Amino acid sequence: MSMAAPDAELVRAIAxxxxxxxxxELCRRFAPRIRLYGLRHLRDEDRAADLVQAVLLALLQAxxxxxxxxxxxxxxxxxGTSRNVALRMRETDGRSAGDAALAAIAAPDQPLERxxxxxxxxxxxxxxxxxxxxxxxSFNEERSADEIAAALEISxxxxxxxxHRSIGALRRCLDAPKExxx
Amino acid sequence: MMCANPIAWATLVDYWxxxxxxxxxxxxxxxxxxxxxxTASSARVAAIALALRSSVPAVVLRSAIEQMRARxxxxxxxxxxxxxxxxxxxxxxxxxxxxRLGGLDLEGVERIDLQVxxxxxGALVSDIESVPFDPAEGAxxxxxQRHYAALPHDTVLSxxxxxxxxxxxxxxxTILHRFL
Numbered sequence: 538m539s540m541a542a543p544d545a546e547l548v549r550a551i552a553x554x555x556x557x558x559x560x561x562e563l564c565r566r567f568a569p570r571i572r573l574y575g576l577r578h579l580r581d582e583d584r585a586a587d588l589v590q591a592v593l594l595a596l597l598q599a600x601x602x603x604x605x606x607x608x609x610x611x612x613x614x615x616x617g618t619s620r621n622v623a624l625r626m627r628e629t630d631g632r633s634a635g636d637a638a639l640a641a642i643a644a645p646d647q648p649l650e651r652x653x654x655x656x657x658x659x660x661x662x663x664x665x666x667x668x669x670x671x672x673x674x675s676f677n678e679e680r681s682a683d684e685i686a687a688a689l690e691i692s693x694x695x696x697x698x699x700x701h702r703s704i705g706a707l708r709r710c711l712d713a714p715k716e717x718x719x
Numbered sequence: 720m721m722c723a724n725p726i727a728w729a730t731l732v733d734y735w736x737x738x739x740x741x742x743x744x745x746x747x748x749x750x751x752x753x754x755x756x757x758t759a760s761s762a763r764v765a766a767i768a769l770a771l772r773s774s775v776p777a778v779v780l781r782s783a784i785e786q787m788r789a790r791x792x793x794x795x796x797x798x799x800x801x802x803x804x805x806x807x808x809x810x811x812x813x814x815x816x817x818x819r820l821g822g823l824d825l826e827g828v829e830r831i832d833l834q835v836x837x838x839x840x841g842a843l844v845s846d847i848e849s850v851p852f853d854p855a856e857g858a859x860x861x862x863x864q865r866h867y868a869a870l871p872h873d874t875v876l877s878x879x880x881x882x883x884x885x886x887x888x889x890x891x892x893t894i895l896h897r898f899l
Contacts, residue, residue: 570751570758573765577735616752649762652770655866666846675736676771682738701732707767 548608551600563600564593567615572649574619584626591622652711660710668703675700722756731761735768775815778833778850779862784817798858804893809865811899820878820892821858828854832879833861837871838893844870865898872896 542550542559544566550559571592575585595618599605605614661669670689674680675696682700686693726734726747733739734747751758775787788794792814797807800822809816825831831852835844852859859878873895880888 566755567752569762570755573751573758573761574748576765576769610753612753616748619752620748649769650766652766654770654774654864655869657767657770657774658864658866659869666848670848672771673774673776675738676768677774677776679737679772682733682736697729697733697738700736701729704732704764704767705728708763711767 544611545608548600548605548611551597552603552605552608554601560597560600563596563611567596567612568593569649570612571615571619574616575623576649578623579626588619588622588626592618595622656711657707660707663710664703664706668699668706671696671699672703672707722754725754725760726750726757728760728764731757731764734761735764775862775864776851777845777847777862778852779817779860780851780853781856781860784860784862787815799892799894801890801892804895806895806897809863809868809896809898814865816863818861818863818876818892818894819858820861820876820890823857823859823878823880823890825852825854825857825880827882827885828852828880829883830881831859832881833859834877834879836875836877838873838875838895840871842871844874863896867896868898872898 542562544563547556547559547563550556551563568589571589572585575588576582579585579588592615596605596611596615599614600611605611607613661672664672667689671685674685674688675682680688682693682696685696689696691699730739730743730747734744739747751761775783784794784796793812794815794817795810795813796817796819797805798819798821799805807816807818830849833845833847833850835846836842837844850859861876874893876892876894878890878892880890882888
């Protein structure tokens with residue numbers, strides 16, 4: 538099984554039986570998407586990790602049983618399952634129940650980039666004061682653009698523009714090699 | 720294969736800031752699940768959003784300090800009165816050093832600004848408008864963090880206190896840091 542095979546080909550190989558390489562590749566492709574969905578909608582790293590495990594388990598069970606109706610759109614199956622599992626997790630306000638089968642899934646080890654406090658601080662200091670305030674109000678205090686606009690007496694459109702430009706500037710700063718003293 | 724119709728950076732930032740409506744959020748989710756390229760871009764925004772979410776602001780309320788303690792952060796606290804000039808140690812086993820800038824009558828106060836300068840050079844280190852405060856506390860809490868070691872260690876913290884129908888008052892604290 539080629540690692541460049543389309544998703545649908547991987548799903549069909551799993552349905553045909555005994556295709557550990559196809560299973561691993563499908564998990565590798567989708568784990569980051571499920572994790573990001575979990576981080577965005579569950580807002581907790583542990584619960585996002587649980588979501589990855591639960592959705593990959595559901596995927597493999599369905600694929601092995603040939604229950605994925607449209608292998609060409611396995612991404613739709615993943616998103617639908619992610620939505621359902623995340624909804625249940627939100628309703629129960631807790632982590633998913635332990636399942637021995639979860640441990641059998643080798644969730645790919647592709648951790649989200651970790652930005653250390655020192656690097657973030659260094660790059661934040663390069664921004665203008667208003668940009669720093671917008672970012673902290675948006676992401677640290679979790680205020681909406683409208684609320685920030687009212688607090689800073691600027692328009693919500695300006696808040697959004699300032700915010701995405703500032704995140705872009707932070708990204709470039711964080712990606713740049715750190716200057717070292719000669 | 721490159722994405723033929725990538726999600727705009729600005730949309731990804733709004734998505735992670737929670738500033739898209741439900742339909743827009745679902746549309747982004749739909750696209751991300753089918754697109755590895757845009758997932759990678761989204762992860763680059765997410766990493767910053769999550770870092771900002773977990774970062775500690777320079778000035779905090781007492782309630783935030785107690786929350787950090789409850790989560791296991793090792794918090795040390797030093798109290799200062801206006802006019803104090805004192806050395807403090809940021810111990811190796813501390814995660815956070817709180818400077819309690821006290822001795823303030825904050826009744827009727829509408830806004831407090833904080834300016835930090837270097838005592839030896841006069842250079843401006845930080846200038847923060849409208850810091851959070853609780854009038855009943857009679858204090859402002861500065862959350863000194865280990866990465867502040869990159870800043871001048873001899874700091875003069877000046878609070879500019881604004882109340883209605885009164886000229887601004889100033890309270891100054893000189894704190895000399897030793898990072899261990």
